[in-house]
Amino acid sequence: MAEPDLVNVVSLDGKGGTIPRANLQRAIDEQGFREETTEETKERVLQQKYGGSEARALLEGAASSLTLGGYDVAARALGADIEGIRERRERSPIASGIGQVAGAIAPALLTGGAGAVGAAARVAPAGVASRIGVAAGRLAEGAAGRKVLGLAAQGAAEGAILGAGTGISEVALSDGPIDAERALATIGSNAL
Numbered sequence: 001m002a003e004p005d006l007v008n009v010v011s012l013d014g015k016g017g018t019i020p021r022a023n024l025q026r027a028i029d030e031q032g033f034r035e036e037t038t039e040e041t042k043e044r045v046l047q048q049k050y051g052g053s054e055a056r057a058l059l060e061g062a063a064s065s066l067t068l069g070g071y072d073v074a075a076r077a078l079g080a081d082i083e084g085i086r087e088r089r090e091r092s093p094i095a096s097g098i099g100q101v102a103g104a105i106a107p108a109l110l111t112g113g114a115g116a117v118g119a120a121a122r123v124a125p126a127g128v129a130s131r132i133g134v135a136a137g138r139l140a141e142g143a144a145g146r147k148v149l150g151l152a153a154q155g156a157a158e159g160a161i162l163g164a165g166t167g168i169s170e171v172a173l174s175d176g177p178i179d180a181e182r183a184l185a186t187i188g189s190n191a192l
Helices: 021-031 038-050 054-066 070-077 082-091 093-110 115-123 125-144 147-172 180-191
Strands: 006-010 016-020
Touching: 006 021, 006 038, 016 021, 038 082, 054 070, 054 082, 054 093, 054 147, 070 082, 070 147, 082 093, 125 147, 147 180
Parallel strands: none
Antiparallel strands: 006 016
């Protein structure tokens, strides 16, 4: 026996379901259902596939910011599920954001440490950005003789480097091929 022709529907309270196409008109007339749009179907499938992945979004966010987007570039180069990384980030923005903040500040917290953890934090791209920021701050403070200018220069240097890392991540997770013009524009605008 052949499978019935099924159609996705949405109830008045927004819940989705599937019914035989032969029952669609009756469900619309008598129960207030409507046919699910193509966009709603796509969104539902993506939510089922990537929603509820807060822990993974947190770890991917931390890896991305710790490496100034290098994690995302490597993931793309190695053929990883770029759509998955992007969708988890969008569907779990709080977890991803916490991970990104943790990845960005971890080197600053760990660079004074001894042993392998401290050494790894010092050579991580975010750790290097922190050290460049400190050097820029000292240079500005020495030239101007004002602590506040040194702190501003440090913040500006670190912000520009971390912003460039965000741009690198954005380019790596984008759809389609990467061209130099788009990559430079995206990275440059994020660094400002």
